[in-house]
Amino acid sequence: MPDTSSEPAPVIIGNEPGAFPHGVLAERHPAIIRQVRDAFPYDPERRRALDALLASCADGVIEPLPVDADARDRRRWADWGMDAYAGRSWFDVPWLWAESHFYRRLLDAVGYFGPGVWEGLDPFRPAKLAELDAPETDEELAALDALADLPTDERTRALLHGSLWGNRADLGFRLSDSGPGTGTKDRVPALVTDDSDVLWSLLPPAGTSASGRSASGPSASGPSAAGTSATGPTTLCLVADNAGRELVPDLLLVSHLLGRGRIDRAVLHVKPYPYYVSDATPADVLDALRRLGAAGGAAAVYGDRLWTALTDGRVTVRAHPFSCAPLPYADMPDDLRAEFAAATVTVLKGDLNYRRLVGDRWWSPTTSFADATAYFPGPVAALRTLKSDVITGLTADTEAALVANGEQRWRTSGTHALIQVRR
Numbered sequence: 571m572p573d574t575s576s577e578p579a580p581v582i583i584g585n586e587p588g589a590f591p592h593g594v595l596a597e598r599h600p601a602i603i604r605q606v607r608d609a610f611p612y613d614p615e616r617r618r619a620l621d622a623l624l625a626s627c628a629d630g631v632i633e634p635l636p637v638d639a640d641a642r643d644r645r646r647w648a649d650w651g652m653d654a655y656a657g658r659s660w661f662d663v664p665w666l667w668a669e670s671h672f673y674r675r676l677l678d679a680v681g682y683f684g685p686g687v688w689e690g691l692d693p694f695r696p697a698k699l700a701e702l703d704a705p706e707t708d709e710e711l712a713a714l715d716a717l718a719d720l721p722t723d724e725r726t727r728a729l730l731h732g733s734l735w736g737n738r739a740d741l742g743f744r745l746s747d748s749g750p751g752t753g754t755k756d757r758v759p760a761l762v763t764d765d766s767d768v769l770w771s772l773l774p775p776a777g778t779s780a781s782g783r784s785a786s787g788p789s790a791s792g793p794s795a796a797g798t799s800a801t802g803p804t805t806l807c808l809v810a811d812n813a814g815r816e817l818v819p820d821l822l823l824v825s826h827l828l829g830r831g832r833i834d835r836a837v838l839h840v841k842p843y844p845y846y847v848s849d850a851t852p853a854d855v856l857d858a859l860r861r862l863g864a865a866g867g868a869a870a871v872y873g874d875r876l877w878t879a880l881t882d883g884r885v886t887v888r889a890h891p892f893s894c895a896p897l898p899y900a901d902m903p904d905d906l907r908a909e910f911a912a913a914t915v916t917v918l919k920g921d922l923n924y925r926r927l928v929g930d931r932w933w934s935p936t937t938s939f940a941d942a943t944a945y946f947p948g949p950v951a952a953l954r955t956l957k958s959d960v961i962t963g964l965t966a967d968t969e970a971a972l973v974a975n976g977e978q979r980w981r982t983s984g985t986h987a988l989i990q991v992r993r
């Protein structure tokens with residue numbers, strides 16, 4: 571039985587040495603700064619700013635945004651809690667807030683917000699392009715050709731799993747529930763919960779009816795689309811996570827769902843600016859799309875379908891400021907809430923989105939996913955590999971088996987994944 575306790579669990583803070591969140595702040599952030607420092611021939615001013623951020627990560631405090639920051643951005647950060655956290659240690663504020671704000675400061679340091687020659691230049695772009703151009707990406711895209719021989723349902727499932735495990739940058743088009751597995755001694759399937767049947771019941775193939783389909787679709791105001799049902803177009807909101815080898819299978823999945831008539835439209839939510847190293851921005855969507863075209867074969871067919879859908883408006887790309895907010899989705903603004911409310915289902919990809927969806931808290935693992943997401947304005951699904959401590963929706967048996975495995979890092983190592991859906 572899921573735990574339906576209504577008491578919110580404690581918010582995760584990064585102040586416990588040895589714990590995963592502390593390691594991210596104390597070790598990972600400095601490593602990211604060093605990586606960025608080497609990525610471009612930044613001038614002395616930029617290098618000094620990066621060094622200052624490095625020092626601040628170790629023992630500094632969160633500072634207010636610079637006085638020359640864009641006024642709208644300053645207002646946003648004020649709304650997002652800047653006044654409450656300025657002057658406090660990175661280690662003593664909510665971990666989600668500290669991490670998110672780190673990327674904002676990193677972009678300041680490299681001059682991303684300008685003015686100047688570095689304005690708008692993604693400091694993570696070299697790493698993103700290297701991943702997109704890696705031979706593994708060629709192999710994964712070539713593997714798509716073999717999918718054509720599979721029955722449609724199996725292909726649909728393989729593409730869903732490609733998108734899911736792509737969150738580990740592992741585009742394997744896996745055909746079995748067990749995913750990549752964690753070794754023969756592992757007693758727990760890699761997929762710790764799998765609600766994919768519920769997801770497919772929300773997005774049935776063209777010509778069949780969805781009992782749970784949202785009746786509040788944007789049929790009245792939006793353009794008509796082929797295959798539109800009596801309840802309005804079936805719209806998928808896909809809240810993307812990483813660029814490169816995660817975004818590629820995300821795009822393949824969207825293209826496949828369009829091609830099979832399971833959706834009429836898709837809205838792809840990406841980040842307005844570089845974030846958490848590899849998070850997808852609009853420029854990354856274009857790079858991934860070009861990559862599909864250049865691969866030829868089945869990949870190019872998927873890419874062409876998506877290209878056409880972008881040009882005729884069936885697929886749109888959104889980069890809402892709240893996508894980079896240091897807050898849970900429970901605090902989303904009204905315009906975003908209305909968008910998600912109008913979708914047939916919103917699928918959130920990845921670990922960070924999961925943390926923001928259920929709240930970055932020390933939930934008991936058996937806390938009901940439906941309860942934790944009850945505030946969300948429409949049907950919602952999470953496709954996530956486990957890369958941080960937050961977890962909900964496990965059965966007591968699964969939790970016990972994971973713990974009994976003796977492998978303490980099941981929460982953070984990306985060896986396990988979940989598909990959770992609340993209709």
Ligand SMILES: O=P(O)(O)OC[C@H]1O[C@](O)(CO)[C@@H](O)[C@@H]1O
Nearest residue numbers: 594811812920921922923957958
């Ligand atoms: O790309 P994803 O799946 O959102 O994962 C990013 C993850 O990186 C971490 O911030 C660690 O740095 C995770 O805790 C976080 O959720």
